[in-house]
Amino acid sequence: xxxxxxxxxxxxxxxxxxxxxxxxxxxxxxxxxxxxxxxxxxxxxxxxxxxxxxxxxxxxxxxxxxxxxxxxxxxxxxxxxxxxxxxxxxxxxxxxxxxxxxxxxxxxxxxxxxxxxxxxxxxxxxxxxxxxxxxxxxxxxxxxxxxxxxxxxxxxxxxxxxxxxxxxxxxxxxxxxxxxxxxxxxxxxxxxxxxxxxxxxxxxxxxxxxxxxxxxxxxxxxxxxxxxxxxxxxxxxxxxxxxxxxxxxxxxxxxxxxxxxxxxxxxxxxxxxxxxxxxxxxxxxxxxxxxxxxxxxxxxxxxxxxxxxxxxxxxxxxxxxxxxxxxxxxxxxxxxxxxxxxxxxxxxxxxxxxxxxxxxxxxxxxxxxxxxxxxxxxxxxxxxxxxxxxxxxxxxxxxxxxxxxxxxxxxxxxxxxxxxxxxxxxxxxxxxxxxxxxxxxxxxx
Ligand code: PLP
Numbered sequence: 001x002x003x004x005x006x007x008x009x010x011x012x013x014x015x016x017x018x019x020x021x022x023x024x025x026x027x028x029x030x031x032x033x034x035x036x037x038x039x040x041x042x043x044x045x046x047x048x049x050x051x052x053x054x055x056x057x058x059x060x061x062x063x064x065x066x067x068x069x070x071x072x073x074x075x076x077x078x079x080x081x082x083x084x085x086x087x088x089x090x091x092x093x094x095x096x097x098x099x100x101x102x103x104x105x106x107x108x109x110x111x112x113x114x115x116x117x118x119x120x121x122x123x124x125x126x127x128x129x130x131x132x133x134x135x136x137x138x139x140x141x142x143x144x145x146x147x148x149x150x151x152x153x154x155x156x157x158x159x160x161x162x163x164x165x166x167x168x169x170x171x172x173x174x175x176x177x178x179x180x181x182x183x184x185x186x187x188x189x190x191x192x193x194x195x196x197x198x199x200x201x202x203x204x205x206x207x208x209x210x211x212x213x214x215x216x217x218x219x220x221x222x223x224x225x226x227x228x229x230x231x232x233x234x235x236x237x238x239x240x241x242x243x244x245x246x247x248x249x250x251x252x253x254x255x256x257x258x259x260x261x262x263x264x265x266x267x268x269x270x271x272x273x274x275x276x277x278x279x280x281x282x283x284x285x286x287x288x289x290x291x292x293x294x295x296x297x298x299x300x301x302x303x304x305x306x307x308x309x310x311x312x313x314x315x316x317x318x319x320x321x322x323x324x325x326x327x328x329x330x331x332x333x334x335x336x337x338x339x340x341x342x343x344x345x346x347x348x349x350x351x352x353x354x355x356x357x358x359x360x361x362x363x364x365x366x367x368x369x370x371x372x373x374x375x376x377x378x379x380x381x382x383x384x385x386x387x388x389x390x391x392x393x394x395x396x397x398x399x400x401x402x403x404x405x406x407x408x409x410x411x412x413x414x415x416x417x418x419x420x421x422x423x424x425x426x427x428x429x430x431x432x433x434x435x436x437x438x439x440x441x442x443x444x445x
Pocket of ligand 1: 039098099100101103132134135211240241242243244268269
């Protein structure tokens with residue numbers, strides 16, 4: 001009997017024993033294409049020799065030194081490399097162990113910044129509905145995913161949520177893309193004014209919404225307007241690129257596509273690429289300087305901050321990404337990826353939308369294409385798709401539609417950047433078979 005506490009208590013999971021390029025292999029020898037990268041983690045596949053050897057070298061040299069006493073070469077080199085490639089005036093990197101920790105750190109940094117600069121009344125955070133920022137309590141409060149928040153709501157701090165930028169479901173038929181982007185961005189200004197401009201500390205958003213909507217980028221101009229509104233009211237812009245960053249959308253940092261630079265940027269998943277648990281919060285010079293010249297101490301921390309082995313792994317990952325120009329390769333291959341998706345799913349009457357960027361795509365399923373009505377949640381379409389795809393040897397990331405009925409069940413695809421065209425085509429064939437099976441099942445009910 002297993003003593004592991006699994007997330008799904010009644011699931012009977014196979015044992016993964018080996019990674020082989022873009023495939024995971026279980027104890028029975030069955031191979032699974034990693035079509036979601038383990039929730040957009042595995043950007044380099046599972047057997048990258050350079051990363052493996054960087055980890056071993058670092059363990060042999062120094063496994064751990066607490067950041068209360070020491071810095072380390074890999075953490076310093078990784079920070080330099082990230083900052084050399086980062087947008088705007090991001091200047092300092094705070095290394096943590098994952099995405100939720102990066103988001104928690106960002107919220108606390110925003111708050112401490114305003115305490116340091118003598119504006120302690122700034123305490124409000126604004127974020128967006130249909131977003132996900134992590135499962136720890138601060139990050140969960142920032143996210144707008146009702147299903148994840150529901151039972152914990154009495155424990156969550158108050159965060160305002162405005163509309164996401166979700167063109168497929170929310171742009172009106174007579175509205176231009178530009179007018180739509182401006183309308184939803186302006187909700188931020190309205191909320192700042194409602195709360196009182198001098199009480200708002202930060203706005204948080206994912207440049208491409210991942211785990212709640214399934215790879216939804218904002219329309220052109222949206223984030224530019226968001227940046228202007230933040231600047232007008234002295235509100236810090238926190239971008240959460242935990243899922244969409246590190247080359248996933250065809251840029252090392254996803255916000256490059258939107259031509260905005262945040263005050264604080266969170267990254268994780270692709271940074272460690274699954275080889276080590278690591279996340280990071282990048283802070284602008286202005287924020288870091290305010291703390292350095294104020295109390296001189298960021299009142300936040302974890303034992304494993306800047307873990308040398310995690311940093312060494314991430315340093316090798318980022319070098320691998322940059323030396324092989326992988327973000328640019330992902331950008332070049334994005335149209336082919338989209339083409340394959342449209343060829344297989346575009347004509348399906350239950351596919352409402354196919355959207356994404358780079359190697360980060362979502363397929364949204366609807367009961368009725370014209371009215372965009374989602375399937376009844378009780379059908380459990382996402383769960384059925386996950387199971388059917390897994391049986392076909394494909395790991396993908398299906399998610400149920402949102403509680404407000406505005407988005408339908410969808411499948412997120414985020415394969416490793418090193419996947420070949422044949423591997424991608426094979427994965428899409430597996431998904432197409434799974435979709436056919438599940439839709440037949442659902443329609444016969
Ligand atoms: N932020 C975003 C955008 C995410 O997608 C996730 C995880 O999916 C998180 C934060 C939380 O990251 P982690 O699961 O590493 O704590």
